Amino acid sequence: MTERTDHIEIPDRYRYAVIPHIMVDDAAAAIGFYQRAFGAREDFRIDAPGGGILHAEITIGRSALMLGDASVDEAEAASFAAPAALGGGTSVTLHVFVPDVDSLAERAEAAGAEILQPPKDMFHGDRTVILKDPSGHIWVFLTHVEDVSQEELRRRLATAG
Helix, strand or coil, X not given: CCCCCCCCCCCHHHHCCCCCEEEECCHHHHHHHHXXXXXXXXXXXXXXXXXXXXEEEEEECCEEEEEEECCCHHHHHCCCCCHHHXXXXXXXXXXXXXXXXXXXXXXXXXXXXXXXXXXXXXXXXXXXXXXXXXXXXXXXXXXXXXXXXXXXXXXXXXXXX
């Protein structure tokens, strides 16, 4: 049994969030893409003994993301799969607020992202782009442009079409 250590704090980057942990077929390439496309910073990585990346963490804006190679033995033992292994689909969409969604969309597309919805102002008060990364993960990047009350949100939804 592990001794409880009440004096150890949860690191700030994990304190107030559910941290997504995605699996990809080539984590090193994915990290490179996220750096070029989203301005990500690689915080650390654990290389797998037989090659590949067992676990890595990056930061995009102020958001932490964990990732690793789906083909690493340890990942396979836990049944982790990349979108390609699921027929190209994913059940998770990753949302990140950024200061300038338009420039991020341009940079991401130039780096190889597929733009699914170009940047546009949305009824909920955010300028939004939806894209798919080369690993098959869906991302929604948003820039907050206005506060929208619940009443106004309902009105906008009722008249959208």
